[in-house]
Structure formats: C-alpha cells, structure tokens
Amino acid sequence: MPEPLLEFRGVRAAYEEVEVIHGIDARFEEGVVTAVLGANGAGKSTLLALAAGIMAPSEGNVRFAGEEVRVGSTSSLARRGLCLIPEGRGVFPNLTVRENLWVMTHGGSGRRHVERCAFERFPLLEERRDQPAGTMSGGEQQMLALARAMATRPRLLLLDELSMGLAPLVVDELYKHVVHLASEGITVVVVEQFARTALTVASSAMVMANGRIVQTGTAKDVESVLHSAYLGTGQPPQADSPAH
Ligand SMILES: Nc1ncnc2c1ncn2[C@@H]1O[C@H](COP(=O)(O)OP(=O)(O)O)[C@@H](O)[C@H]1O
Numbered sequence: 001m002p003e004p005l006l007e008f009r010g011v012r013a014a015y016e017e018v019e020v021i022h023g024i025d026a027r028f029e030e031g032v033v034t035a036v037l038g039a040n041g042a043g044k045s046t047l048l049a050l051a052a053g054i055m056a057p058s059e060g061n062v063r064f065a066g067e068e069v070r071v072g073s074t075s076s077l078a079r080r081g082l083c084l085i086p087e088g089r090g091v092f093p094n095l096t097v098r099e100n101l102w103v104m105t106h107g108g109s110g111r112r113h114v115e116r117c118a119f120e121r122f123p124l125l126e127e128r129r130d131q132p133a134g135t136m137s138g139g140e141q142q143m144l145a146l147a148r149a150m151a152t153r154p155r156l157l158l159l160d161e162l163s164m165g166l167a168p169l170v171v172d173e174l175y176k177h178v179v180h181l182a183s184e185g186i187t188v189v190v191v192e193q194f195a196r197t198a199l200t201v202a203s204s205a206m207v208m209a210n211g212r213i214v215q216t217g218t219a220k221d222v223e224s225v226l227h228s229a230y231l232g233t234g235q236p237p238q239a240d241s242p243a244h
C-alpha cells in the first residue's frame with residue numbers, strides 16, 4: 001500500500017490538561033476527497049489543527065507527504081503543499097478582494113498571475129475585485145478563501161466547515177468548485193457538521209464523536225449508517241464502534 005498523503009498514528013491531543021482527541025488512526029490517500037463528519041465539539045477542527053502543525057499531539061504523530069508534522073513549521077508545510085481554510089473563512093475583511101489575493105504572492109508578476117487564475121475560476125470575484133471582502137456575502141467570501149488557497153497551488157486542501165451559515169444553493173455551488181479542484185488531483189479533506197453536501201462530493205468518509213473516529217468507509221457506506229439525528233446529538237448511531 002502506498003503511503004497516504006496525510007496520516008494520523010495513535011494521535012491524542014489536549015487543550016491545557018484536558019484531552020479532547022483520544023487516540024486517532026486515520027489515513028488520507030492522495031487524490032481522494034474525504035469527508036470528516038461529526039457534531040459540534042466532536043474534535044474536527046482540532047484534527048485539522050493537528051494536521052496543519054498549529055497544535056502538537058500529546059501522543060502519537062501526524063505525517064504529511066512522508067514527514068512528521070511539527071508545530072511551528074506552518075510555512076514549510078505550506079511550501080510543501082498543505083493549505084488549511086479555517087472555520088470562519090480566513091479572509092481579511094478589511095482588505096479588498098484583490099488585496100486578499102495579493103497577500104498570497106510576493107508582488108510583481110505574481111500578483112497578476114494570481115488574479116488571473118482566481119478570476120478565471122471565479123468570475124464573480126472579478127466583478128467584486130475592489131470591494132472589501134467583509135462586505136461580500138458569506139458564499140462569496142468562501143469563494144475568495146478557495147481562490148486564495150488555490151494561489152498556493154496546494155497538494156492537500158483542508159476545508160473546515162465550508163458550508164457554515166450558508167444557504168443550500170450557495171453550498172452546492174461551492175462544492176462544485178471543490179469537485180473541480182479534486183478533479184485536478186488535489187487531495188481534499190472536507191470537515192462538516194452536516195453530511196448532506198459533503199457526502200455527495202466525497203468518496204471516502206469518517207465520522208467523529210467525542211474525540212474519536214467512530215465510523216470510517218466509503219462515503220456511501222458512511223451515509224447508509226448515519227442517522228440524521230446522530231450528527232445533531234453526537235451520539236454514536238450504533239453501539240460504540242471505535243475505528244481502532
Ligand atoms: N481553544 C480551546 N481551548 C479549550 N478547549 C477547546 C478549544 N478548542 C476546542 N476545544 C474543545 O475541544 C473539543 C473539540 O473541539 P473542536 O475540535 O473545535 O470540535 P469541532 O470542530 O468538531 O466542533 C471540544 O470539547 C471543545 O470544547
């Protein structure tokens with residue numbers, strides 16, 4: 001079996017002394033879109049923080065592209081192709097659309113190139129190019145966040161609650177872009193509280209509850225065992241079935 005692009009091995013993690021991730025083993029294969037689902041507080045964002053070198057495991061380790069992820073190495077991880085769009089969009093509200101894109105470059109021709117790529121992919125952003133990002137709709141801000149992420153030419157894109165607070169039609173539109181990115185070979189991890197759209201674009205899926213992975217399989221398998229109530233309550237759908 002080839003090494004996965006991202007791998008968690010026996011990972012535990014805590015805030016102060018309080019452990020919130022209780023031993024996670026997970027593999028994210030290159031070129032695959034994986035949905036990570038779970039109720040509020042399940043540990044999804046913490047999982048991404050561990051992947052992105054924002055937080056250190058208290059036990060175990062996380063590997064990206066064959067190397068252990070170390071805290072404080074975020075710029076090196078970015079150079080190696082890891083890109084996180086955090087919960088809450090990750091755009092600078094007071095900067096214009098273009099300025100938000102420019103932040104991802106080192107000036108000069110880089111700016112024009114990044115703008116051209118972003119506007120080809122998201123023509124709507126061109127219309128809004130001189131508008132402060134914070135005055136755009138939530139869906140438009142997420143488009144900008146995706147456009148910014150693409151400027152880094154990521155190999156692995158981690159999306160935390162892309163659909164948060166957005167209307168279903170807007171979410172569908174954003175996920176079409178995610179499908180397109182995936183079709184270009186980018187490995188994507190979509191973290192969502194609600195399964196609906198994430199499972200339609202993912203081929204692989206995991207369900208987290210209380211700091212553990214309680215289901216893992218193809219998106220279809222996971223969908224078939226998901227109780228609609230489950231994601232709302234954080235209660236496992238069956239008797240406890242930890243993934244390890
Ligand atoms: N900065 C923090 N300090 C202390 N506890 C936190 C912090 N962030 C998250 N937690 C706790 O860690 C657990 C997992 O949170 P999180 O990873 O944000 O879950 P999710 O993204 O699935 O909603 C929750 O119990 C949450 O209260």
Ligand SMILES: [Mg+2]
Pocket residue numbers: 044045046087160161
């Ligand atoms: Mg979260």
